Amino acid sequence: MTGFCTFLACATLALLLPSKLVAGTTDDALLQMGWDEIVELARGGEVNWFMWGGSDEINQYVSDYIGGLLRDRYDIVLNRVGVSDTVEVVNLVLGEREAGNLDDGAVDLMWINGENFRTMLQGDLVFCGYPDLLPNNVLVDWDNPAIANDFGVPVNGCEVPWSTAQFAFAHNTALVAQPPRSIPELLVWIRENPGLFTYPAPPDFNGSVFVRHVFYHAAGGVETLPDAFDQTRFDDVAARTWRILNGIEPSLWREGQTYPATIAALDQLYANQEVAITFNYEPATIGIGIENGSLPPTTQGYAMTDGTIGNTNYTLIPFNSPNKAAAMVLQNLLLSPEAQIEKAQPGVWGAQPGIDMTQVKGPLRAAFDATERHPNVVPVEDLAETVLPELQAAWITAIEQGWIAHVGNN
Amino acid sequence: MIGGDGIWARWFRTLTCLFLLVWLSLPMVPLAIWSFAHGWFFPDILPQEWTLEAWRHALSDKSGVLDALWLTVGIALAATALSILIGVPAGRALGMHRFRGKAVVEIMIMAPIIVPGIAVVLGLHSVFIWMGLTNTVSGVILVHLIPTLPYVILVMAGVFANHDPAFEAQARSLGASAFQTFRCVTLPAILPGIIVGALFAFLVSWSQYILTLIIGGGRVATLPLVLFNFATSGRNDLTGAIGMLYILPGLLILLITARQLSGCAGAVGGLGRV
Numbered sequence: 219m220t221g222f223c224t225f226l227a228c229a230t231l232a233l234l235l236p237s238k239l240v241a242g243t244t245d246d247a248l249l250q251m252g253w254d255e256i257v258e259l260a261r262g263g264e265v266n267w268f269m270w271g272g273s274d275e276i277n278q279y280v281s282d283y284i285g286g287l288l289r290d291r292y293d294i295v296l297n298r299v300g301v302s303d304t305v306e307v308v309n310l311v312l313g314e315r316e317a318g319n320l321d322d323g324a325v326d327l328m329w330i331n332g333e334n335f336r337t338m339l340q341g342d343l344v345f346c347g348y349p350d351l352l353p354n355n356v357l358v359d360w361d362n363p364a365i366a367n368d369f370g371v372p373v374n375g376c377e378v379p380w381s382t383a384q385f386a387f388a389h390n391t392a393l394v395a396q397p398p399r400s401i402p403e404l405l406v407w408i409r410e411n412p413g414l415f416t417y418p419a420p421p422d423f424n425g426s427v428f429v430r431h432v433f434y435h436a437a438g439g440v441e442t443l444p445d446a447f448d449q450t451r452f453d454d455v456a457a458r459t460w461r462i463l464n465g466i467e468p469s470l471w472r473e474g475q476t477y478p479a480t481i482a483a484l485d486q487l488y489a490n491q492e493v494a495i496t497f498n499y500e501p502a503t504i505g506i507g508i509e510n511g512s513l514p515p516t517t518q519g520y521a522m523t524d525g526t527i528g529n530t531n532y533t534l535i536p537f538n539s540p541n542k543a544a545a546m547v548l549q550n551l552l553l554s555p556e557a558q559i560e561k562a563q564p565g566v567w568g569a570q571p572g573i574d575m576t577q578v579k580g581p582l583r584a585a586f587d588a589t590e591r592h593p594n595v596v597p598v599e600d601l602a603e604t605v606l607p608e609l610q611a612a613w614i615t616a617i618e619q620g621w622i623a624h625v626g627n628n
Numbered sequence: 629m630i631g632g633d634g635i636w637a638r639w640f641r642t643l644t645c646l647f648l649l650v651w652l653s654l655p656m657v658p659l660a661i662w663s664f665a666h667g668w669f670f671p672d673i674l675p676q677e678w679t680l681e682a683w684r685h686a687l688s689d690k691s692g693v694l695d696a697l698w699l700t701v702g703i704a705l706a707a708t709a710l711s712i713l714i715g716v717p718a719g720r721a722l723g724m725h726r727f728r729g730k731a732v733v734e735i736m737i738m739a740p741i742i743v744p745g746i747a748v749v750l751g752l753h754s755v756f757i758w759m760g761l762t763n764t765v766s767g768v769i770l771v772h773l774i775p776t777l778p779y780v781i782l783v784m785a786g787v788f789a790n791h792d793p794a795f796e797a798q799a800r801s802l803g804a805s806a807f808q809t810f811r812c813v814t815l816p817a818i819l820p821g822i823i824v825g826a827l828f829a830f831l832v833s834w835s836q837y838i839l840t841l842i843i844g845g846g847r848v849a850t851l852p853l854v855l856f857n858f859a860t861s862g863r864n865d866l867t868g869a870i871g872m873l874y875i876l877p878g879l880l881i882l883l884i885t886a887r888q889l890s891g892c893a894g895a896v897g898g899l900g901r902v
Contacts, residue, residue, distance in 0.1 A: 268846055271854075272861025274685060282690060297848040300857045310845055313750065317757035324763040324845035482862030490670035511667030511677070512862055 224626035226294035245345065245595060246431070248542055250324035251607045253353055257292065258545035264295040267533075267548065268307040269329035272482075275506050279566050287551060294544050299325075304334050311553040312342045323538035331531040332369040336611040339535065344382040345535040346376040347548060354553035363607075365530050369443065370610030377532035378549045379572035381561065384605060385427050386501035386596045392516040393494040400524040401435040408466045410482015414494040416471035416478060416487065419626055424481040424499055427527055429621050432611065435524075438604050456617065460624040467625070477626065489513055501601065502568025505592025509565070521597035525604030530572060555582040556585045564592040656875065663868030682865035686873060688761065693854060693870055700834065701877060703765060707772040707833040708826050711780040714773070715825060716818070719784020741778045749842045756843050763845035771843040772833040779828035787821030792878040825887050831878055 228613060243259065251259070265288075271277060277300065285296035295465060301307055307328050314323045330338070338344050349355045358379055360366050365379050389397035393414070400405035408415045418425030434440045436458040444451065467474030471493050476482040481498065488496040496517075498504065507513030535545045551557055555578045558571040568591065575586050591597055608614075662668060662680050663784065665675035686693045721727075722734065752771060761767030795817070799809040837852045846853070852873050858866040 266847065271857040272863070273864060274691065274858070274863065278690065281692075299849065301856070301858045302848055302856055306841065307846070310842070311751050311844075313759060314762075317754045319757050319762075322715065324847055449802060485862050489667075492670070510681075510863070511665065511679075511865060514667065514669055538727070 236502075243533040243543070245542070247472075249347055249351070250288065251351075253351060253598060256543045257547055258350065260292060260294055260541070260547045263539050263541055263544045264297060264549050265544040266297045266299055266324060267327040267414045268299045268301055268304075268310075268325050268546075270302070270304060271298075272302065273506070273567075273568055275510070279561060283560055283566075284535045284548070284551065284557065287557070288548060292544075292547055295545060296548065299589070301472075304328065304330055304446065306610065308334050308337050308341075308343075311338070311538070312341050314538055315341065315343060320538050321606045322540045323536055324541040325536045326541045327548060328534050328536065329380065329531065330377070330534045330610070333611050333614065335368045335532070335534065336371050338536070339376065342462075343537050344376045344541060345537050345539060346374065348374050348535075348542075349378050352378065352546060352550040352553065354550050354573070357553060357555070357573035357577045359577075362574075364528060364605070365572075368530065368532060369608045369614065373532070377534045378553065379530050380533050380552055381569040381572050382528065382530050384601045385424075385431070385497060385499050385526040386436060386504075386519050386521060386601060387495060387497045387526075388504045388513075388517050388594075389495050390488065390491065390514060390516050391518050392514070393491060397495060399520065401431055402523050402524075404522075405432075405435075405462065409469045411494070412469040413471055413492075414468075415466075415475075416474070416484065416493055417497075418481050418484050419477035419479060422480050424484075424497065425477070426614065426618055426621075427499055428497060429459070429463070429617060430527060431522075431606075432462055432607060433617055434527075436462060440609070443609065443613070445610060447610060452613065454615055456620045456624075459617075459628075460620065463621070463625045464628060467628075482496045485513065488517075500569065501596050502564070502592070505564050505568055505595040508592070508594055515594075518594050521596050521603070523601040523604075524603065525606045527608055528534060528605040529608050532572075555586070559586045559589065562586065562589050564590060564595070568592060568595060570598065631680060656872070659868040659871045660810070661868070662864040663872055664830055664867075665865055667793075668763075668864070679865075683868040684865060685821050686869040692768055692849065693851070695852045696849050696851045697873055699765070700852075703769055703772065703840075703848075703850060704830045704833040704877075706769045707776050708829040710769065710773055711776045711829040712822060715777055715780030716822065718777075718781045719821075719825075720788045720791075722781065723785040723788025724791065737778050739778075740774045745775060745836075746838050747836055752839070753842050762843055763847045765844075765848055766847045768840050768844045769787050771839045772836055775836065775839070776829040778830045779832060780825035783825040783828065784818070787818050791817060823885050830881060834878060846881075887891065 230373055248256065248259075267280070269276075269280070277298065281296070281298050286296065288294045288296045307325055307330075311323060311325055323450050349358070355378070358365060364382070368377060389398065394411075397403040404415075411598055417428045420426040420429055433455060434443075437443050437455040443455070470477075471487065478487060484493070484496055485507065487493050491514075496513075503514065504517055504519045508515050508517055533549050535549075539545055553573055555573070555575075558573055558575075559582065561567050561569050562571060571586075575583065578586065609617075659755060660674065664678050664680065666677040666679040666681065668675035685691050689695075692871075718737075722730065722737075752774075756762045756767055757770065759767075761770060791814075795813050796809050799813045800806075804812065833851065837856060838849050842855060844853075846852070851870065853873055855867065855870045858870060
């Protein structure tokens with residue numbers, strides 16, 4: 219037993235020593251540096267990017283395309299770490315802080331937005347104040363409130379936008395020729411077509427967005443809701459929302475006795491024609507799903523005439539990342555027009571840019587304008603007509619918990 | 629007493645064997661089909677379009693699936709070796725000796741089987757951070773010992789409980805060194821136990837998810853982690869291909885060790901006589 223303990227002690231020492239030597243640059247010193255100095259500091263290093271890993275198309279874009287550029291131009295090794303849910307990464311960083319790991323964390327960059335961003339901020343887990351140092355930051359339209367606020371929380375130099383997304387529906391043209399094109403129409407359609415619709419139970423990301431659309435409808439429009447959380451207004455609108463959702467419940471798939479737990483489960487029901495409509499916060503998923511065989515080719519994405527909710531997703535550097543310079547070089551590369559255009563290609567991913575493409579000129583702009591959407595994915599123009607804002611995280615949490623108490627467990 | 633069995637007993641054996649085979653292999657059929665399917669939707673009995681795309685992806689050096697496979701093999705082998713190294717002496721102490729507090733020690737050893745890993749993993753995470761072992765392969769190997777050791781120790785304690793130390797004493801009295809005694813007397817006697825214990829340890833380590841995820845910090849990407857990524861995102865084709873790869877080593881080990889253990893009918897030997 220003593221031998222084993224000695225082994226542990228030695229292993230501990232061996233692992234602790236080099237990290238103390240590497241973490242030589244303080245955050246303050248880094249923020250004083252010029253971009254060239256940061257690039258030189260990052261050169262030859264590595265960066266560990268934790269992100270949702272369930273799409274091999276996104277994985278390939280990140281590992282091959284981005285990883286390749288990072289290696290060729292900066293000699294930086296990109297380790298893409300796939301997770302099933304970003305909250306796992308939040309908990310990982312939180313655990314490190316609690317255990318006193320303040321400068322040698324596992325995570326250098328994470329793909330994030332919304333509630334997870336709020337949790338990271340509340341836990342004081344975020345490295346902030348650097349985006350101005352990134353040369354490509356000039357392409358970010360920080361005057362756009364949808365970029366400068368992540369689900370109502372001011373970004374304040376703590377995140378860098380990566381992509382924008384807007385909720386879209388999709389229907390199986392083999393089952394439904396004319397899908398309902400507004401939330402009120404959808405609610406009527408559900409009653410007239412029992413069993414052909416359901417939604418993932420919140421707090422599933424996509425299920426939660428669907429419930430928010432109904433919440434906006436019950437409120438008489440998102441513009442009637444104050445920015446800051448208001449309990450009386452919430453109670454009033456929530457009561458109406460639960461009445462609507464409980465009202466359609468008998469007409470849902472399996473009479474609403476159960477809800478799919480995840481968007482993947484809903485897509486599976488949809489693919490097997492149990493339901494006729496699905497939806498996604500990333501409309502390009504429809505094209506990718508058709509191409510990789512997880513969705514039927516008769517799927518067509520469409521927009522709602524009364525608008526759908528849009529958001530921006532970001533990358534974030536945790537406070538205890540040991541490779542902040544390399545993470546910043548990676549973020550700058552992600553913001554570059556060429557990387558954003560590649561990401562927007564339908565065969566690659568189809569995600570909409572996080573930068574303002576009107577700032578981009580010349581052949582790159584022409585290349586972007588020539589980008590075609592997958593024919594079955596809803597056209598960007600259709601969606602852009604009415605983009606609804608996201609609510610602040612406090613509203614979202616209240617709606618999710620209210621749904622579980624009054625609809626899910628009812 | 630095989631020769632004395634009646635026709636019904638033989639029929640019964642054949643039927644149970646067939647039942648077991650079907651029961652074990654049936655869940656793998658949809659996995660196997662999905663791994664070659666390009667879309668497979670109700671009401672089609674079989675996919676309309678077949679493809680090798682999922683396998684091409686799983687076996688390409690870009691997807692990281694093969695890296696994960698080798699890493700998982702390495703971790704499971706290391707955890708198995710360490711479990712045997714610790715488990716054999718521990719099993720001998722528990723199986724052959726009576727000492728004060730033995731019941732407490734036995735309960736402590738059983739504890740990881742009784743207490744689910746997910747309940748203690750956050751506490752373990754703190755301890756491992758404190759020791760500087762998080763996000764490393766060695767940390768993951770060490771944490772795998774927690775669920776693997778109880779199986780090895782229990783198996784070895786059982787083996788040693790039936791082990792007669794008089795044989796060892798005899799060898800020593802005839803002039804064998806301690807090492808010779810172990811190699812020529814003790815080891816052959818306990819080898820089947822070691823194989824069973826190693827098999828358990830390997831398979832338990834092989835199937836760890838939450839301990840690997842938390843202690844490895846996602847950086848130690850073993851095959852179950854990669855598999856879970858695709859399984860939760862609804863990519864049935866990739867899940868099928870990676871799932872088949874994931875099953876393979878367990879199956880191989882079972883077949884190999886079944887021959888080794890064939891005191892009575894092993895998984896393969898039994899089939900041979902049907």
